[in-house]
Amino acid sequence: MTDVETPTEALLDLRRARRHNRLSEVHWIDALYRVYMVGLAAVIFIMFAVSQLPNDRLTNEEALQFANEAPMWLGLGFAIAIGIGLRSGGRGGPLVLEAPVVMHELNAPVSRASVVRRPAIKQLRFMAFAGAVIGAIIGEVAAQRLPVNPAVAIACGALAFALAGMLASATALAASGRRLRWWPANFLAAVIIGWSVLDVLGKRTTSPFTLLADIAFWPIEFRALALFSVVLVGVAVWLGLSRIGDLSIEHALRRAGLVSQLRFAVTLQDVRTVVLLRRQLSQENARLRPWIRIGRLKRKSFIPPTWKRDWQSYLRFPFPRLLRMAMLGAVAGLSLGALWRGTIPMIIVAGLALYLVAYDASEPTAQEVDHPTRWESFPDAPGVLILQHIAAAFVVMAFICLIAAAAATLLVPFAVVWKLALIMFVPVALASAVSAMISTAQGAPDMAGLAGLGPDVMGWLMIARLIIPPAITIIALLPLLSAGSDPNAINTTKVGNATVYSLFAVGGAILYLRTRKPKHL
């Protein structure tokens, strides 16, 4: 055999062929319609967000004070994004190559870097673009309240967020190309986040991520030192691309399989499968040894087996999952604090955060749904078994509500928090537990059955499947709106009365759960 061409030419030719074949399959009218709908939704969202801002503009002095304190917080956000990137890189991310690319191209006698560099650059470009769009929107919104030129605010916001996006992606690529193990990657992530936390607490600029955040505040005050962060991003990109060909093939193949399933599950709006695959992707497995081992029960015990089984499941939760649950609880609490201070849309953030935690709390229910033959063998109505799981999920969510209440005290006087928590504790914990259990118990949509109803009805039903479960948690939080904003005159009676209505939603949800049965029955 003699060489007639370099395989790189074959690689380029066939990529062109694939692009041509893909484009010939695209239905352009549908694609343009989708772009139009997404654009419309984005414009409506931005206009809504802007309309929620108070109308008063900050003075120059207030803006300067804002520019002195806010970069630390934004820097912390950037550090968290980069920490997530490092965590992904420690598990073989962030690249998601198609399985045939791994099997045929990375296994061919060509430089693996030449195969992977292009998708890596594509991802860096995408992250920079996504960051720029987000930054531009935030710059535009901020310009409504700050005494700055809107065009400059948009440009600086776009630049800072684009650089942050690239830095997060480049850090992940650098970790992946150097086969950094998960534990040093997580350690590094903790260090950089900790550094930014120290900046926030000390109101100083020492972290490079705070410097990067300074760029967004250039319209208020130009700090030349922030240019250092541009150099940092350049170095990170070089590091990310320089050893990209050394990525782990085993990780690449595992991710390829999982991500294609994940995309399919997202298309079907099958939330349970999405959660499961996301866990597999981040290698978040149940612990081999539980945190505390629950011994065998005595012969005559009043403890229900479902209750014990549920706690056996929770006690095998890995540490990252427990940490994520606690952090989401804190996010919910801070969002509720912001709600009490007048930012009403934060109720949605709080509701979604609690709903996400409740997804983990409904893990034992998910196990029943995932194993329909065992569920089927339960010697009573199938829905009764699901209802038996509510108790433990409620207790877990009660713990999370405690964390949320503690976090809320950062923004709300303690006296207000405890008065409201006393009333809201049970309905919110119960509603969030039940809402996630509904989403879990409904399983994947029956596409064949739904298709028979026609495209319009099918579309609405799919939206309802997605929206109703988290809406139940948000409904349970609505009574907080009637509390009033005066810390000395909290209207607990009104809140208590409103809570009764939210309990109706919970009751309806429980009745729905009672009707659930294994998919194949």
Add this chain to the structure above:
Amino acid sequence: MTSPFALPKQPPTPATEPRLKPDAALQTLDLSKDYGDGMGLMSELDLVINKGELVMLVGPNGAGKSTFLGLAAGMLEPSNGWAFIAGSPAGTVPARAALSYLPDNPVLYDDLSLSEHIEYVARLHKTVDWQDYADDLVDMFGLGDRIDDLPSRFSRGLKQKTGLVLGLIRPFTVMLVDEPFVGLDTPGQETLVEIMTDVVAQGASIICSTHQLDLVPSANRCVGLRDGELAYDGPATAAKIRELVGGE
């Protein structure tokens, strides 16, 4: 304390490792794989496959056959030890040039036709004058009238045939095949046995994970695995294969 990096270690050479045989088609030295949950799947496997051997790899479910082939192909990273293909560490460019690996589930592009697949793989592996050979292979597997179709929409059997064509179209000295007979119709199975016999006669080595007894007359050797360990290494006979698969 383990290294914070999981980069492959420096491979041994014949000077540092006397057991290493550079002229072997495939050699494993202390090859181990642990998936990190404390359950070892492959433990310190030492194996030498010589040039021109057709080896049947057999064992009960979970014996570690696919793991062994994945490790030898460089698709899985060993927890310990080494796999060498034609004297080069698995996964390196010379090893990839010498190896053709067919996993149990054919991996195909969604957006390339069968002819485009063949052209792509052949050119990627610097094959010259591949067109006539490709036509022959396509005809032998009865894929002639599907040449412009997308294999991603094929049935399991047709996908398997496509995978085999792609594995055979490129030059190789070692072929690792995982359960290639699954899904094939009888003519397809007969064609595959015929091609494998022919390939081995030309000097290449094939390690084929299969329980297909039709391959026994052509096989020079049988390697049996059980719980990730070598349970048998000797002549391939139908009785021995039945015993190894049954796990008795």
